[in-house]
Structure formats: C-alpha cells, structure tokens
Amino acid sequence: MTIDILMFMLQYFKWLPKLATLAVSTKLDESLLAEKICMNAISTFDSTRQRFGTNIYELYRSDNAQLVDIVFIHGLKGSVFRTWREKNFIDETEQTLCWPRDWLPKDINAPCRILAIDYTTSLVHFAGVTETxxxxxxxISKQLRSAGVGDRPLMFICHSMATPHRGSPVANYASFALRPTNDLRILHHQNEINKDLHRDFLNIAEEIPVICSVAELEKVPLPFRQKEFLVPVESAYFEYGPIYHIKDVSNQF
Incomplete structure (x- = not known):
C-alpha cells in the first residue's frame, strides 16, 4: 500500500462519522453530496467501479443488478436540489424534496438506477467568461460515461427549458435584458445552433425506441405583463412518439 493511499484512508475514516450523519440528513444537498463522496472514495480502491463527477448525482440504485439507467436533466435556472421537489403537498403527508428519488422507484418494477445532472445557468451575463x-x-458527457452510463439501456427525462426542440418565447424577451447569456440566446426561435441540434437529433431519432413528450397547458407570467408558455406545444413535441397534455401544471424557473 502506497503512502498516498494510506493517507487517504486515514483522512477518509476520520471523516466517516460525519459523512454518515450527512448521508441521512433531511437536507437533500447534504445527503446527496455525502453519498457521492462515499461512493467516489470506494471507487478509489476499485478501478472498475463508477465515479461520479461534479455534475452527476445518484438518486437511487436498486439492490439487484440494474437493468436500466434513468437520467434527469433540469432546465434553465434549475438545480438537482430544487427542480424535482414537491411544491404542492398535503399538510398531513411528508413533503418530498426529490420525487425521482422517493416516488419513482416504487412505480418501476424492474431494477434500475436513477441519476440526475446538475449544472449552473443564468439569464443575465454580469462578468467573466461564460461556459458554452x-x-x-x-x-457532462464524460462524467456520465465515468458513472457507467451507456453500459445498459438508458432513458433521459428533461424538464422545462432542458427540452425545447424549437426554442422558447421566453428567449424573445432576451433583448430586454442588458446582457443575456448564451444559454438564453440559444433558446431563441431563430437561433441557428438550436436548429442544427434539432436537425442532428432528427438524424438519430429513428434509432431511439421510445420518445415521449409532455406539454404544459398553463401560461406563466413574463415581463411587461405578458403571459406565455415557457415551452409551447410545438417546441415541447418532438416529431416522433406520443405527446401528453397536462392541465393545471406550468413550468417555472
């Protein structure tokens, strides 16, 4: 055993009681971070194990060998710690901070693994260099591969502004922002990058067994007393597969 590994083990076991406490914390960010630290620490001793990068969180893993991976992707101004929480709940029931973690495994009969991608976005560029x-x-693609994504069948679930195939009306208001970010500009209906991505996806769509779209039916308030769908039907619906319309539900930033 090398000195580096020995020192790592000493530091890891020193922090183990604290990590164990955080792993069962009622705060989602604390529990997910603690679990990821522990899993990555274990992978240090076994090169065949998956490693979870900065942007990847494991929400659930069945005890039996997993047959499918489900990856959740939030949209603009979202977060793995906020996007998937329950906003409307009954007082006498316990509120979930992450329904893919608490509810989804109960509805899936097959052994599975549920992951979530987390990344930072903003609407206005204040200073510095922004990531394209x-x-x-x-x-994120490299981190997904390091986490073992691609070794089994895969399903992506994209929320709100992680979805628009043909842009979003909210990007039309970018001109009213002092310095809109690239994340907002790319969602404009006429953005060429967005169009190219859509065309590229069309080329591989027939190879994907199932594509399902869900569209909102409630408009949300925008600047200047306007109301719009964040993701209108024509942008929420891809050109393959069924589409479902959900009433009384709207996307929020």
Whole structure:
C-alpha cells in the first residue's frame, strides 16, 4: 500500500462519522453530496467501479443488478436540489424534496438506477467568461460515461427549458435584458445552433425506441405583463412518439 493511499484512508475514516450523519440528513444537498463522496472514495480502491463527477448525482440504485439507467436533466435556472421537489403537498403527508428519488422507484418494477445532472445557468451575463453549451455538454458527457452510463439501456427525462426542440418565447424577451447569456440566446426561435441540434437529433431519432413528450397547458407570467408558455406545444413535441397534455401544471424557473 502506497503512502498516498494510506493517507487517504486515514483522512477518509476520520471523516466517516460525519459523512454518515450527512448521508441521512433531511437536507437533500447534504445527503446527496455525502453519498457521492462515499461512493467516489470506494471507487478509489476499485478501478472498475463508477465515479461520479461534479455534475452527476445518484438518486437511487436498486439492490439487484440494474437493468436500466434513468437520467434527469433540469432546465434553465434549475438545480438537482430544487427542480424535482414537491411544491404542492398535503399538510398531513411528508413533503418530498426529490420525487425521482422517493416516488419513482416504487412505480418501476424492474431494477434500475436513477441519476440526475446538475449544472449552473443564468439569464443575465454580469462578468467573466461564460461556459458554452458545447463545452458543458462535453464535460457532462464524460462524467456520465465515468458513472457507467451507456453500459445498459438508458432513458433521459428533461424538464422545462432542458427540452425545447424549437426554442422558447421566453428567449424573445432576451433583448430586454442588458446582457443575456448564451444559454438564453440559444433558446431563441431563430437561433441557428438550436436548429442544427434539432436537425442532428432528427438524424438519430429513428434509432431511439421510445420518445415521449409532455406539454404544459398553463401560461406563466413574463415581463411587461405578458403571459406565455415557457415551452409551447410545438417546441415541447418532438416529431416522433406520443405527446401528453397536462392541465393545471406550468413550468417555472
């Protein structure tokens, strides 16, 4: 055993009681971070194990060998710690801070693993260099591969502004922002990058067994007393598979 590994083990076991406490914390960010630290620490001793990068969190793993991976992707201004929480709940029931973690495994009969991608976005660029979509995608793609994504059948679930195939009306208001970010500009209906991505996806769509779309039917307030769908039907619906309309539900930032 090398000195580096020995020192790591000493530090890891020193922090183990604290990590164990955080892993059962009622705060979602504390529990997910503690679990990830422990899993990555274990992978240090076994090169065949998956490793979870900065942007990847494991929400659930069945005890039996997993047959499918389900990956959740939030949208603009979202977060793995906020997007999937229950907003409307009954007082006498316990509120879930992450329904893919607490509810979804109960509805899936097959052994599975549920992951979530977390990344930072903003509407207005204040200072410094902002990360492009291409750079962010390449980094997250590498992290997904390190986490073992691709070794089994895969399903992506994309929420709100992680979905628009043909842009979003909210990007039309970007001109009213002082310095809109690239994340907002790319969602404009006429953005060429968005169009290219859509065309590229069309080329591989027939190879994907199931594509299902869900569209909102409630408009949300926007600047200047306007109301719009964050993701209108024509942008929520891909050109393959069924589409479902959900009443009394709207996307929020």
């Amino acid at each position: 979509l291409a750079v962010r995608s390449q980094r």
